[in-house]
Amino acid sequence: MSVQAPNPTSVDVRAPDPMLPRQFRIVETRLDTRDTVTLALDPVDGVRLEHRAGQFTMLHAFGVGEVPISICGDPTAPGPLLHTIRDVGAVTHALVTAAPGTTVGVRGPFGTGWEVADGMGGDVVIVTGGIGLAPLRPAILQVVSRRSEYGRVVLLYGARSPEDILFAEDMASWAADHDIVVEVTVDYGPPSWTGRVGLVTSLVARAGFDPLNSLALVCGPEVMMRYAATALVDRGVAAERIRLSMERNMKCGVGLCGHCQLREVFLCVDGPVLDYARLGPLMDIREL
Protein backbone atom coordinates (compact mmCIF):
# COMPACT_ATOMS: atom_id res chain seq x y z
CA MET A 1 0.00 0.00 0.00
CA SER A 2 1.35 3.37 -0.83
CA VAL A 3 0.69 6.50 1.08
CA GLN A 4 0.52 9.63 -0.91
CA ALA A 5 2.29 12.56 0.60
CA PRO A 6 0.15 15.64 0.97
CA ASN A 7 0.50 18.10 -1.79
CA PRO A 8 2.16 21.11 -0.23
CA THR A 9 0.48 23.41 -2.69
CA SER A 10 -2.94 22.37 -1.36
CA VAL A 11 -2.18 23.87 2.06
CA ASP A 12 -2.90 27.57 2.50
CA VAL A 13 0.40 28.57 4.00
CA ARG A 14 -0.93 32.10 4.56
CA ALA A 15 -3.65 30.96 6.99
CA PRO A 16 -2.82 32.70 10.27
CA ASP A 17 -1.86 30.44 13.10
CA PRO A 18 -3.45 31.93 16.24
CA MET A 19 -0.56 30.64 18.31
CA LEU A 20 2.08 32.47 16.29
CA PRO A 21 2.65 36.14 17.03
CA ARG A 22 2.77 38.58 14.17
CA GLN A 23 5.44 41.22 14.34
CA PHE A 24 4.41 44.80 14.99
CA ARG A 25 6.67 47.81 15.43
CA ILE A 26 6.08 50.42 18.11
CA VAL A 27 5.67 53.71 16.27
CA GLU A 28 4.71 55.86 19.24
CA THR A 29 4.44 55.64 23.00
CA ARG A 30 2.31 58.02 25.01
CA LEU A 31 2.47 58.34 28.77
CA ASP A 32 -1.16 58.49 29.95
CA THR A 33 -0.62 58.43 33.71
CA ARG A 34 2.37 57.80 35.94
CA ASP A 35 2.12 54.02 35.36
CA THR A 36 0.10 53.69 32.16
CA VAL A 37 1.27 54.00 28.58
CA THR A 38 -0.46 53.74 25.23
CA LEU A 39 1.51 51.95 22.51
CA ALA A 40 0.80 52.63 18.84
CA LEU A 41 1.78 49.63 16.73
CA ASP A 42 2.19 49.21 12.99
CA PRO A 43 2.28 45.74 11.40
CA VAL A 44 5.70 44.90 10.00
CA ASP A 45 4.03 43.06 7.10
CA GLY A 46 1.77 46.04 6.42
CA VAL A 47 -1.45 44.05 6.91
CA ARG A 48 -3.85 45.82 9.22
CA LEU A 49 -5.23 43.86 12.19
CA GLU A 50 -9.01 43.93 11.90
CA HIS A 51 -10.80 43.81 15.23
CA ARG A 52 -14.05 44.58 17.02
CA ALA A 53 -14.52 46.92 19.94
CA GLY A 54 -13.89 44.99 23.15
CA GLN A 55 -11.56 42.37 21.72
CA PHE A 56 -8.08 41.78 23.06
CA THR A 57 -4.75 40.58 21.75
CA MET A 58 -1.91 38.68 23.33
CA LEU A 59 1.00 41.12 23.32
CA HIS A 60 4.43 39.55 23.33
CA ALA A 61 7.55 41.23 24.66
CA PHE A 62 10.15 39.01 23.06
CA GLY A 63 12.37 37.32 25.61
CA VAL A 64 10.08 38.30 28.49
CA GLY A 65 6.61 36.93 27.91
CA GLU A 66 3.08 37.52 26.75
CA VAL A 67 0.05 39.27 28.27
CA PRO A 68 -3.56 39.84 27.23
CA ILE A 69 -4.25 43.51 26.50
CA SER A 70 -7.47 45.01 25.17
CA ILE A 71 -7.36 47.07 22.02
CA CYS A 72 -8.24 50.68 22.79
CA GLY A 73 -8.37 52.26 19.34
CA ASP A 74 -11.28 52.81 16.99
CA PRO A 75 -11.81 49.59 14.98
CA THR A 76 -13.07 51.56 11.99
CA ALA A 77 -10.36 54.21 11.90
CA PRO A 78 -7.16 53.89 9.91
CA GLY A 79 -3.87 54.18 11.69
CA PRO A 80 -1.85 52.21 14.20
CA LEU A 81 -3.17 49.53 16.51
CA LEU A 82 -3.54 51.04 20.00
CA HIS A 83 -3.08 49.29 23.33
CA THR A 84 -3.14 51.04 26.70
CA ILE A 85 -1.00 49.15 29.19
CA ARG A 86 -0.51 49.53 32.91
CA ASP A 87 2.92 48.76 34.28
CA VAL A 88 2.13 46.04 36.82
CA GLY A 89 4.47 43.14 36.03
CA ALA A 90 7.53 41.98 34.13
CA VAL A 91 5.89 41.76 30.69
CA THR A 92 3.89 44.96 30.97
CA HIS A 93 6.99 46.75 32.27
CA ALA A 94 8.95 45.58 29.23
CA LEU A 95 6.15 46.78 26.96
CA VAL A 96 5.61 50.21 28.52
CA THR A 97 9.34 50.94 28.62
CA ALA A 98 10.03 49.74 25.06
CA ALA A 99 11.28 52.49 22.82
CA PRO A 100 9.66 53.42 19.50
CA GLY A 101 11.09 51.15 16.82
CA THR A 102 11.01 48.10 19.06
CA THR A 103 9.34 45.03 17.56
CA VAL A 104 6.71 43.25 19.63
CA GLY A 105 4.55 40.22 18.92
CA VAL A 106 0.78 40.32 18.54
CA ARG A 107 -1.58 37.34 18.54
CA GLY A 108 -5.25 37.75 17.95
CA PRO A 109 -7.56 39.56 18.08
CA PHE A 110 -9.43 37.26 20.41
CA GLY A 111 -12.76 37.10 22.12
CA THR A 112 -16.13 38.75 21.95
CA GLY A 113 -16.87 42.44 21.49
CA TRP A 114 -19.13 44.98 23.17
CA GLU A 115 -21.52 45.04 20.17
CA VAL A 116 -22.60 48.48 21.32
CA ALA A 117 -24.78 48.89 18.23
CA ASP A 118 -27.31 46.75 20.12
CA GLY A 119 -27.93 49.89 22.15
CA MET A 120 -29.02 52.01 19.19
CA GLY A 121 -32.37 53.63 19.74
CA GLY A 122 -31.94 53.63 23.50
CA ASP A 123 -29.66 54.95 26.20
CA VAL A 124 -26.16 53.70 26.83
CA VAL A 125 -24.67 53.74 30.30
CA ILE A 126 -21.01 52.95 30.77
CA VAL A 127 -19.60 52.20 34.22
CA THR A 128 -15.87 51.82 34.43
CA GLY A 129 -12.92 52.26 36.70
CA GLY A 130 -9.15 52.52 36.45
CA ILE A 131 -7.68 51.10 33.27
CA GLY A 132 -11.08 49.53 32.54
CA LEU A 133 -11.79 52.62 30.48
CA ALA A 134 -9.28 51.45 27.85
CA PRO A 135 -11.26 48.42 26.61
CA LEU A 136 -14.38 50.59 26.50
CA ARG A 137 -12.80 53.39 24.48
CA PRO A 138 -13.44 51.68 21.11
CA ALA A 139 -17.12 51.21 22.01
CA ILE A 140 -17.41 54.86 23.06
CA LEU A 141 -15.79 55.94 19.80
CA GLN A 142 -18.34 53.85 17.92
CA VAL A 143 -21.15 55.60 19.79
CA VAL A 144 -19.57 58.98 19.10
CA SER A 145 -19.32 58.21 15.38
CA ARG A 146 -23.08 57.56 15.20
CA ARG A 147 -24.15 59.67 18.15
CA SER A 148 -27.56 60.65 16.77
CA GLU A 149 -28.65 57.01 16.71
CA TYR A 150 -28.37 56.67 20.48
CA GLY A 151 -30.37 58.31 23.24
CA ARG A 152 -28.71 59.54 26.39
CA VAL A 153 -25.16 58.35 26.82
CA VAL A 154 -23.69 58.36 30.31
CA LEU A 155 -20.09 57.56 31.20
CA LEU A 156 -19.39 56.96 34.89
CA TYR A 157 -15.67 56.64 35.59
CA GLY A 158 -13.78 55.99 38.81
CA ALA A 159 -10.07 56.33 39.43
CA ARG A 160 -7.83 56.00 42.43
CA SER A 161 -6.83 59.68 42.49
CA PRO A 162 -7.01 62.66 40.11
CA GLU A 163 -3.54 61.91 38.74
CA ASP A 164 -4.68 58.39 37.80
CA ILE A 165 -7.52 59.56 35.57
CA LEU A 166 -7.15 58.02 32.13
CA PHE A 167 -8.05 59.69 28.81
CA ALA A 168 -9.00 62.97 30.48
CA GLU A 169 -8.83 64.84 27.15
CA ASP A 170 -11.02 62.23 25.46
CA MET A 171 -13.61 62.46 28.21
CA ALA A 172 -13.64 66.27 28.04
CA SER A 173 -14.19 66.06 24.28
CA TRP A 174 -16.92 63.40 24.56
CA ALA A 175 -18.74 65.61 27.04
CA ALA A 176 -18.26 68.91 25.24
CA ASP A 177 -18.59 67.82 21.62
CA HIS A 178 -20.71 64.67 21.67
CA ASP A 179 -23.34 65.20 24.34
CA ILE A 180 -22.07 62.44 26.58
CA VAL A 181 -22.68 62.93 30.29
CA VAL A 182 -19.34 62.22 31.92
CA GLU A 183 -19.15 61.80 35.69
CA VAL A 184 -15.72 61.19 37.18
CA THR A 185 -15.05 60.23 40.77
CA VAL A 186 -11.88 59.37 42.64
CA ASP A 187 -11.20 57.32 45.76
CA TYR A 188 -9.45 60.27 47.38
CA GLY A 189 -8.14 63.61 46.25
CA PRO A 190 -5.99 66.52 47.29
CA PRO A 191 -7.66 69.72 48.54
CA SER A 192 -7.33 71.20 45.04
CA TRP A 193 -9.66 68.52 43.62
CA THR A 194 -13.17 69.96 43.29
CA GLY A 195 -14.74 66.93 41.62
CA ARG A 196 -16.40 63.92 43.14
CA VAL A 197 -14.82 61.66 45.73
CA GLY A 198 -16.35 58.23 46.27
CA LEU A 199 -17.23 55.01 44.52
CA VAL A 200 -18.16 54.98 40.87
CA THR A 201 -20.90 52.47 41.63
CA SER A 202 -22.64 55.05 43.84
CA LEU A 203 -23.14 57.25 40.77
CA VAL A 204 -25.40 54.69 39.11
CA ALA A 205 -28.40 55.42 41.34
CA ARG A 206 -28.66 59.08 40.25
CA ALA A 207 -27.39 58.86 36.68
CA GLY A 208 -29.76 60.11 34.00
CA PHE A 209 -30.76 57.14 31.84
CA ASP A 210 -33.85 55.05 31.24
CA PRO A 211 -33.15 51.69 32.87
CA LEU A 212 -35.85 49.98 30.83
CA ASN A 213 -34.33 51.10 27.55
CA SER A 214 -30.59 51.05 28.17
CA LEU A 215 -27.58 49.00 27.27
CA ALA A 216 -25.00 48.99 30.07
CA LEU A 217 -21.30 48.33 29.51
CA VAL A 218 -19.12 47.69 32.54
CA CYS A 219 -15.37 47.22 32.79
CA GLY A 220 -12.97 47.47 35.69
CA PRO A 221 -11.71 45.50 38.67
CA GLU A 222 -13.95 42.49 39.23
CA VAL A 223 -15.25 43.63 42.61
CA MET A 224 -16.17 46.99 41.11
CA MET A 225 -18.00 45.28 38.25
CA ARG A 226 -19.95 43.12 40.67
CA TYR A 227 -21.22 46.13 42.61
CA ALA A 228 -21.80 48.12 39.42
CA ALA A 229 -23.92 45.32 37.98
CA THR A 230 -25.89 45.10 41.23
CA ALA A 231 -26.50 48.86 41.18
CA LEU A 232 -27.66 48.66 37.55
CA VAL A 233 -30.03 45.80 38.33
CA ASP A 234 -31.32 47.80 41.32
CA ARG A 235 -32.05 50.67 38.90
CA GLY A 236 -34.08 48.27 36.77
CA VAL A 237 -31.67 47.37 33.97
CA ALA A 238 -32.22 43.77 32.82
CA ALA A 239 -29.27 41.47 33.47
CA GLU A 240 -29.27 40.53 29.77
CA ARG A 241 -28.66 44.23 28.93
CA ILE A 242 -25.63 44.54 31.20
CA ARG A 243 -22.35 43.56 29.55
CA LEU A 244 -19.15 43.07 31.48
CA SER A 245 -15.62 42.53 30.27
CA MET A 246 -14.19 39.80 32.42
CA GLU A 247 -10.46 39.44 32.80
CA ARG A 248 -8.88 36.25 33.96
CA ASN A 249 -5.56 34.63 33.24
CA MET A 250 -5.76 34.43 29.45
CA LYS A 251 -2.93 32.38 27.98
CA CYS A 252 -3.63 30.60 24.69
CA GLY A 253 -6.46 32.89 23.54
CA VAL A 254 -8.18 30.10 21.66
CA GLY A 255 -9.97 28.10 24.35
CA LEU A 256 -7.46 25.28 24.70
CA CYS A 257 -5.37 25.77 27.79
CA GLY A 258 -8.14 26.45 30.32
CA HIS A 259 -6.24 29.11 32.26
CA CYS A 260 -9.09 31.58 31.84
CA GLN A 261 -11.83 29.04 32.38
CA LEU A 262 -14.77 30.09 34.52
CA ARG A 263 -16.61 26.80 35.00
CA GLU A 264 -17.93 26.07 31.47
CA VAL A 265 -16.93 29.46 30.11
CA PHE A 266 -13.63 30.01 28.34
CA LEU A 267 -13.24 33.76 28.75
CA CYS A 268 -10.77 34.09 25.89
CA VAL A 269 -13.32 32.67 23.44
CA ASP A 270 -16.77 33.04 25.05
CA GLY A 271 -15.69 36.38 26.57
CA PRO A 272 -14.19 38.65 27.61
CA VAL A 273 -17.50 40.47 27.05
CA LEU A 274 -20.43 38.56 28.51
CA ASP A 275 -23.81 39.58 29.78
CA TYR A 276 -24.54 39.66 33.48
CA ALA A 277 -27.33 37.12 33.18
CA ARG A 278 -24.71 34.53 32.27
CA LEU A 279 -21.78 35.91 34.23
CA GLY A 280 -23.50 36.95 37.45
CA PRO A 281 -24.10 33.45 38.85
CA LEU A 282 -20.50 32.49 38.05
CA MET A 283 -19.11 35.60 39.76
CA ASP A 284 -20.85 34.55 42.96
CA ILE A 285 -18.97 31.23 43.15
CA ARG A 286 -15.86 31.89 45.18
CA GLU A 287 -14.13 28.69 44.08
CA LEU A 288 -14.10 30.03 40.51
Place this chain on the structure above:
Amino acid sequence: MRTLAEYLPEHPFFADLGPEAMELIVGCAQNVHFRDGELLFRAGEQADTFYVIRRGRVALDIHDPQRGTLVIASPGEGEVVGWSWLVPPYRWMFDARAATSVSAVALDGACLRGKCDRDPVLGYALMQRVAQVMLERLQDARLRLLDVYGSGS
Protein backbone atom coordinates in the same frame (compact mmCIF):
# COMPACT_ATOMS: atom_id res chain seq x y z
CA MET B 1 -35.53 81.41 44.71
CA ARG B 2 -38.10 79.03 46.15
CA THR B 3 -38.88 79.12 49.85
CA LEU B 4 -37.60 76.42 52.18
CA ALA B 5 -41.14 75.06 52.53
CA GLU B 6 -41.20 74.59 48.76
CA TYR B 7 -37.68 73.29 48.29
CA LEU B 8 -37.09 70.88 51.18
CA PRO B 9 -39.92 68.40 50.45
CA GLU B 10 -38.45 67.90 46.98
CA HIS B 11 -35.00 67.04 48.28
CA PRO B 12 -34.28 63.30 48.00
CA PHE B 13 -33.38 63.09 51.68
CA PHE B 14 -36.88 64.15 52.69
CA ALA B 15 -38.74 62.13 50.06
CA ASP B 16 -42.12 60.81 51.23
CA LEU B 17 -42.21 62.79 54.47
CA GLY B 18 -45.67 64.22 55.03
CA PRO B 19 -46.51 67.93 55.23
CA GLU B 20 -46.77 67.89 59.02
CA ALA B 21 -43.27 66.46 59.40
CA MET B 22 -41.94 68.87 56.80
CA GLU B 23 -43.46 71.80 58.65
CA LEU B 24 -41.61 70.77 61.79
CA ILE B 25 -38.35 70.38 59.87
CA VAL B 26 -38.66 73.67 57.99
CA GLY B 27 -39.04 75.35 61.38
CA CYS B 28 -35.42 74.38 62.16
CA ALA B 29 -34.02 75.38 58.74
CA GLN B 30 -32.35 78.40 57.21
CA ASN B 31 -30.59 79.12 53.94
CA VAL B 32 -26.80 79.46 54.12
CA HIS B 33 -24.06 80.18 51.60
CA PHE B 34 -20.36 79.40 51.69
CA ARG B 35 -17.61 80.81 49.52
CA ASP B 36 -15.17 78.47 47.80
CA GLY B 37 -12.76 77.26 50.49
CA GLU B 38 -14.85 78.39 53.45
CA LEU B 39 -15.28 75.85 56.27
CA LEU B 40 -18.74 74.57 57.13
CA PHE B 41 -17.34 72.94 60.25
CA ARG B 42 -14.10 71.68 61.69
CA ALA B 43 -13.22 68.28 63.18
CA GLY B 44 -13.63 68.23 66.96
CA GLU B 45 -16.16 71.03 67.09
CA GLN B 46 -19.65 70.63 68.48
CA ALA B 47 -21.91 69.11 65.81
CA ASP B 48 -24.99 71.27 65.93
CA THR B 49 -25.96 71.57 62.27
CA PHE B 50 -27.05 69.35 59.43
CA TYR B 51 -26.63 70.59 55.84
CA VAL B 52 -28.77 69.86 52.81
CA ILE B 53 -26.81 70.83 49.70
CA ARG B 54 -28.73 72.87 47.15
CA ARG B 55 -25.83 73.82 44.87
CA GLY B 56 -22.10 73.21 44.81
CA ARG B 57 -19.90 70.58 46.38
CA VAL B 58 -18.56 70.11 49.90
CA ALA B 59 -15.24 68.38 50.58
CA LEU B 60 -14.89 66.30 53.73
CA ASP B 61 -11.22 66.53 54.64
CA ILE B 62 -8.97 64.47 56.84
CA HIS B 63 -5.42 65.46 57.62
CA ASP B 64 -2.61 62.93 57.70
CA PRO B 65 0.84 64.20 58.72
CA GLN B 66 2.54 62.07 56.05
CA ARG B 67 0.11 62.53 53.16
CA GLY B 68 -1.24 65.97 53.96
CA THR B 69 -4.90 66.83 53.62
CA LEU B 70 -7.03 64.31 51.74
CA VAL B 71 -10.58 64.71 50.51
CA ILE B 72 -12.43 61.54 51.50
CA ALA B 73 -15.96 62.38 50.38
CA SER B 74 -17.57 65.14 48.36
CA PRO B 75 -21.33 65.40 48.75
CA GLY B 76 -22.99 67.68 46.25
CA GLU B 77 -26.39 68.81 45.06
CA GLY B 78 -29.16 66.54 46.28
CA GLU B 79 -27.03 65.11 49.07
CA VAL B 80 -26.55 65.91 52.75
CA VAL B 81 -23.61 66.63 55.00
CA GLY B 82 -23.32 65.48 58.58
CA TRP B 83 -24.91 62.93 60.85
CA SER B 84 -22.95 63.71 64.02
CA TRP B 85 -25.70 66.14 65.09
CA LEU B 86 -27.95 63.14 65.74
CA VAL B 87 -25.67 60.87 67.73
CA PRO B 88 -23.83 61.64 70.99
CA PRO B 89 -21.26 63.04 71.62
CA TYR B 90 -22.43 65.43 68.85
CA ARG B 91 -18.90 66.13 67.62
CA TRP B 92 -17.65 66.46 64.01
CA MET B 93 -15.11 63.86 62.95
CA PHE B 94 -13.89 65.60 59.80
CA ASP B 95 -13.50 69.08 58.39
CA ALA B 96 -16.15 70.10 55.88
CA ARG B 97 -15.01 72.70 53.37
CA ALA B 98 -16.79 74.28 50.45
CA ALA B 99 -14.94 72.84 47.44
CA THR B 100 -16.91 75.24 45.27
CA SER B 101 -19.33 78.01 46.08
CA VAL B 102 -22.04 76.25 48.09
CA SER B 103 -25.68 77.03 48.73
CA ALA B 104 -27.27 74.85 51.37
CA VAL B 105 -30.04 74.57 53.89
CA ALA B 106 -28.70 74.42 57.44
CA LEU B 107 -30.87 72.57 59.93
CA ASP B 108 -30.37 73.30 63.61
CA GLY B 109 -29.39 69.99 65.19
CA ALA B 110 -30.59 70.81 68.71
CA CYS B 111 -33.91 72.07 67.32
CA LEU B 112 -34.36 68.88 65.27
CA ARG B 113 -33.37 66.60 68.16
CA GLY B 114 -35.89 68.32 70.40
CA LYS B 115 -38.66 67.80 67.88
CA CYS B 116 -37.62 64.18 67.33
CA ASP B 117 -37.71 63.56 71.10
CA ARG B 118 -41.24 64.95 71.29
CA ASP B 119 -42.42 63.24 68.09
CA PRO B 120 -41.01 59.69 67.80
CA VAL B 121 -42.64 59.19 64.39
CA LEU B 122 -40.66 62.13 63.03
CA GLY B 123 -37.59 60.91 64.91
CA TYR B 124 -37.86 57.42 63.41
CA ALA B 125 -38.37 58.80 59.91
CA LEU B 126 -35.33 61.04 60.21
CA MET B 127 -33.26 58.25 61.77
CA GLN B 128 -34.14 55.96 58.86
CA ARG B 129 -32.92 58.57 56.42
CA VAL B 130 -29.73 59.32 58.31
CA ALA B 131 -29.10 55.58 58.68
CA GLN B 132 -29.42 55.22 54.91
CA VAL B 133 -26.77 57.89 54.39
CA MET B 134 -24.55 56.28 57.03
CA LEU B 135 -24.95 52.86 55.39
CA GLU B 136 -24.02 54.18 51.97
CA ARG B 137 -20.97 55.99 53.32
CA LEU B 138 -19.90 52.94 55.33
CA GLN B 139 -20.17 50.65 52.31
CA ASP B 140 -18.38 53.23 50.19
CA ALA B 141 -15.55 53.45 52.72
CA ARG B 142 -15.25 49.67 53.04
CA LEU B 143 -15.02 49.16 49.30
CA ARG B 144 -12.47 51.93 48.93
CA LEU B 145 -10.39 50.18 51.60
CA LEU B 146 -9.89 47.44 49.00
CA ASP B 147 -7.99 49.94 46.84
CA VAL B 148 -9.31 48.17 43.74
CA TYR B 149 -7.43 50.49 41.40
CA GLY B 150 -4.16 50.02 43.25
CA SER B 151 -1.09 48.13 42.12
CA GLY B 152 -1.74 44.66 40.83
CA SER B 153 -5.41 45.15 40.16
